[in-house]
Amino acid sequence: MLDAQIKQQLTEHFKNIKSPVELRVALDSSSKSNELNSLAQDLALLSPHISVAENYDINARRPSLQVRSQQTNTEINFAGVPMGHEFTSLILALLHSGGHDTKLAGDELAVIKEIDKPLNFEVYVSLSCQTCPQVVQALNVLAASNANIIATMIDGALFQQEVEERNIMAVPSVYLNGELFSQGAIGLADILKKLDSNSAQKTKEKLNKKAPFDVLVVGGGPAGASAAVYAARKGLNTGVVAERFGGQVADTMSIENFISVKETEGPKLVAQLEQHVKQYDVDVMDSNRVTNIERNEYLDIELENGAKLQAKSVVISTGARWRNVNVPGEQEYKGRGVAYCPHCDGPLFKGKPVAVIGGGNSGIEAAIDLANIVEHVTVLEFASELKADQVLIDKAKSLPNIVIHTDAQTTEIIGDKNKVNALKYLDRITGEEQLISVSGIFVQIGLVPNSEWLSNSDINLNKFGEIEIDNKGSTNMQGVFAAGDVTTTPFKQIVIAMGSGATASLGAFEYLIREEGASAAA
Structure with missing residues (x-):
């Protein structure tokens, strides 16, 4: 599962583990379970402080891996195989569960230690999402610092039924005790602000x-x-x-x-x-x-x-x-089909039709990336010609599930009150309005200054x-x-x-x- 170079690097890192850590794996007969079990076994061989407990009944999600400190009884869970961007999250979870310093500020640690009620965090991610690890790692630090807190990373692409049931259309999506807690990037300081009603006042006084x-x-x-x-x-x-x-x-x-x-x-x-x-x-x-x-x-x-x-x-x-399209439906369906990061949210639309608004480099790159995941990509560009580099245009046109429309003005994003299901655009040549059925819309039309x-x-x-x-x-x-x-x-x-x-x-x-x-x- 892990190559020799990574194993050598991890062996050095794991010298910082001071107390026993148990990897509890819940498996089924799938190939992903085999991957997860292989990963756990590889990690256990790299430190005398790491052990594996197979076929452990963590919860209904399989495959799952639980990182448990035998000294403090803290729990950090990974539903799916935490590779890609989340591999670092797993390694940090092992280190922190094994007693390595989390490098929390003293006031942050004090707030976390004072939490005396059960908090069960679940964060839905895509393994290709760059924003997700910082959220996962912030929640994992909470869980590693207080046994009343449990953190679970869930690979949305692997647990599609849950994603559908909870109508999750953007990652990272964080649930606390079964209720939506946050969506999008959120750091440890902001999480603590939401958990501690006095945190904002303390921060203000400190500043x-x-x-x-x-x-x-x-x-x-x-x-x-x-x-x-x-x-x-x-x-x-x-x-x-x-x-x-x-x-x-x-x-x-x-x-x-x-x-x-x-x-x-x-x-x-x-x-x-x-x-x-x-x-x-x-x-x-x-x-x-x-x-x-x-x-x-x-x-x-x-x-x-x-x-x-x-x-x-x-x-x-x-x-x-990212600049908004500023059409009816965009604000209403943000996070419910309207997205701005194809790498983050693309896997949630696996096998479904999507649209990309924008024909510059970012738009065409998004279309190419999405074409490997979704059923079909429709690219809409307002101008008469695409603005992307020719090499990207040629690549996009070579893919059978990408269709490009120029002179196309997006006019409305339509949904069923829960999620996006269609998009309207005006053909600027004929003057006719067109309607296309889509499950997701990725906006890639440039930047606006934060001023x-x-x-x-x-x-x-x-x-x-x-x-x-x-x-x-x-x-x-x-x-x-x-x-x-x-x-x-x-x-x-x-x-x-x-x-x-x-x-x-x-x-x-x-x-x-x-x-x-x-x-x-x-």
Whole structure:
């Protein structure tokens, strides 16, 4: 099941296991059960602290694997074979169940330890989903830290009946004690906020006590990470406040144009960015949304929870997000057939007809990927020609279950109140309206900058909502710089965002030197 190189690497990692861990497997006669049993046996051979209990009756789901600490009686379950993106989730579950440090902050661990009622988390995932592991791993950390909490990862593609019964059309979908708890990306801090009614107030008080930063980076994507590293290396008191570290890159499947790295994946790059930032004394404040910025004695940065941070200079790097079609039905059926990540949600539509809106590179790539999973893909492009690279267009046209319509204006998304079942589009050549039956719709029509929170500020935005900057990343507000996809930088690429983050950070450093010099002279 595991190759020699991976076994060698895991043997080293498993030296951190300090207490006995039992792998309890529930099997049937399927090939997936054979895979899971083989995986469990391979892992058990790599550490004297790991044992396997076969044919264990965990629950009705088979195949399943339970990671159980014999010392603390904690339980972490995997329904399906946790390979692909979830393999790391399994390895971390083993390490944490075996006593390896979870590296939780002291206040987070205190909140988790205080939970005294049974919490049964179930998270439905796709093994190709890049966002899912962070949710699975956050829930697993909860379960590894408190025996009152159970976490179960469920491969939605393998347990299709459950997916149908619960009408799950987007991953990750988290259920708590049988009720929907969250859908989409959610970090440990946000999970604890939902579990602890006093968490928001505690966070607010903690943030309000922070001293003014020399440089405060707003946003944790590639531009923000780069800005933070450059500022910290200058010896500046640096902070990062972000909703989610990594930003949109965490949802990117394959990255093949990051110079010097032949190929990588979004989640892997995000982990490397976070590791690099944390090598320095950078205060990372995750799961916090910024709502406004004002210039007073310092730059005052207001957060959604009511807290206020202060800084001598700020680098805004809030990135961009997928653009909406803005037609009737889109908002109503988000997560119920309308999706934006084909890698994440594609497996949930196995054997069903879907549509992709958008004929650029992302749209055609999505169609090609989906064609291997679904019954049929209809691509709708508003313009008269596809905007994707020719090599992608040729590949899409070679696949028998992809049909492409240009001059097609999506006008309505239709459903049965529970989920999507059709889409209407206007043929812009004939003027006729067409109706196609689909189970899923994947929107791939470009990006919109995350700059709405600046609408009441004095910072200049262009007509597209992008922050206007000069060649040093400076905005029109004194001491405020910006970088990455939220700015007027013309090309939205990871490597360009990183460069602009460095530029903005160096611009902020230069600004601080001049300000300090001017203050000293005065």
